[in-house]
Amino acid sequence: MNTTLKTDITVKDICDGFVYNELEGKGLFGLSGKLTIQPEYQRNYIYASDGGKKEMAVIESVLKEYPIGLIYFNKISDNNLEVLDGQQRITSLGRFVADKFAIKDENDMEQYFSGMAEDKKAKILETKLLIYECEGTESQIKEWFKTINISGVPLVAQELLNAIYSGPFVTLGKEEFSNSQNANIQKWSAYIKGSVNRQAFFERALDWVSKGNIDDYMSIHRYDKNIDELKTYFNSVIDWISSVFTDVESEMCGLEWGHLYEQYHQKAYNPTKVSAEVHKLYADPYIKNRKGIFEFILGGSVDTKLLEVRIFDEATKKTIYTTQTTKAKKKGKSNCPHCALGHDTNKEKIWSLAEMDADHVEAWSKGGATSIKNCEMLCKTHNRAKGNR
Numbered sequence: 001m002n003t004t005l006k007t008d009i010t011v012k013d014i015c016d017g018f019v020y021n022e023l024e025g026k027g028l029f030g031l032s033g034k035l036t037i038q039p040e041y042q043r044n045y046i047y048a049s050d051g052g053k054k055e056m057a058v059i060e061s062v063l064k065e066y067p068i069g070l071i072y073f074n075k076i077s078d079n080n081l082e083v084l085d086g087q088q089r090i091t092s093l094g095r096f097v098a099d100k101f102a103i104k105d106e107n108d109m110e111q112y113f114s115g116m117a118e119d120k121k122a123k124i125l126e127t128k129l130l131i132y133e134c135e136g137t138e139s140q141i142k143e144w145f146k147t148i149n150i151s152g153v154p155l156v157a158q159e160l161l162n163a164i165y166s167g168p169f170v171t172l173g174k175e176e177f178s179n180s181q182n183a184n185i186q187k188w189s190a191y192i193k194g195s196v197n198r199q200a201f202f203e204r205a206l207d208w209v210s211k212g213n214i215d216d217y218m219s220i221h222r223y224d225k226n227i228d229e230l231k232t233y234f235n236s237v238i239d240w241i242s243s244v245f246t247d248v249e250s251e252m253c254g255l256e257w258g259h260l261y262e263q264y265h266q267k268a269y270n271p272t273k274v275s276a277e278v279h280k281l282y283a284d285p286y287i288k289n290r291k292g293i294f295e296f297i298l299g300g301s302v303d304t305k306l307l308e309v310r311i312f313d314e315a316t317k318k319t320i321y322t323t324q325t326t327k328a329k330k331k332g333k334s335n336c337p338h339c340a341l342g343h344d345t346n347k348e349k350i351w352s353l354a355e356m357d358a359d360h361v362e363a364w365s366k367g368g369a370t371s372i373k374n375c376e377m378l379c380k381t382h383n384r385a386k387g388n389r
């Protein structure tokens with residue numbers, strides 16, 4: 001791979017013919033049309049998020065004559081260059097010169113490029129950038145791109161995979177799953193965590209269809225001219241979740257839905273009953289892990305381990321029962337501490353173990369542990385009364 005360092009390209013040159021696509025959120029071209037700012041293996045523009053602090057910082061750096069770092073171009077031909085690294089910085093420059101955002105001046109006033117003093121404008125436009133033009137085979141360039149990872153925001157795994165397996169399949173996949181204008185994003189967000197710009201949805205779709213082998217799947221389908229299988233599978237999973245669980249709960253977001261779909265989609269569920277059970281479990285104060293509710297129900301409501309229910313084991317109950325009963329008998333009072341405080345006939349009643357239930361002295365909802373020290377046995381009536389508080 002050959003690299004040539006260019007030191008004479010200015011911000012003005014770069015911004016000549018700059019096109020920013022509002023809809024897709026990306027800078028497209030520059031250098032009088034010779035430069036492709038976002039080739040398909042690049043990620044979407046993310047410097048504008050986070051209140052635009054990053055893009056403002058790029059402009060402030062230029063004004064203060066701070067270096068904004070090396071930029072890499074992939075030289076395809078004399079008239080055709082692609083940005084390998086520096087897309088975010090170049091898009092910031094282009095967007096600023098096109099009056100797409102403002103910076104704050106010394107007096108904290110918003111300042112757009114067109115409203116700036118001529119000398120400041122000139123300073124920005126005449127700033128020279130440090131650019132490496134690289135020439136090499138596609139695989140050399142991609143291998144290198146995988147290794148550098150030097151941009152301000154580190155690439156996430158899926159962004160790297162998109163770079164490595166760039167081609168028609170990635171292009172189509174990103175159009176569907178990495179496009180913030182896609183009206184389905186809101187629905188998908190109920191089940192999938194992460195940001196559309198950082199490829200969270202594309203990654204999940206690939207993860208589901210490939211059963212976790214994203215790398216292999218992308219390699220096999222790299223030159224496919226459609227993403228039908230990917231889309232169909234993804235939609236099947238989403239439709240399945242929303243038909244089984246008619247309510248959307250925040251704990252559903254980020255669960256292993258692909259895995260759950262594989263395991264349970266051939267089982268029949270009654271959505272009305274499922275909904276009632278979800279509500280019942282959500283109202284149960286002894287359930288520690290609400291995220292486990294969905295798999296618990298899918299599995300036939302048997303695996304209570306998924307719920308991490310805070311209960312006392314039988315051995316603890318027996319130990320506490322024996323201690324309480326021995327003491328109570330000595331004092332001639334009921335072995336239910338609440339009954340013992342009362343004035344009715346139960347104040348001296350010795351309940352059997354089966355007539356009592358374990359209770360948290362300090363409620364678990366207030367941080368009380370499910371340990372023997374925090375356990376007391378109450379008669380069933382008092383236990384229920386306490387549980388409802």
Ligand SMILES: [Zn+2]
Nearest residue numbers: 336339379382
């Ligand atoms: Zn009692």
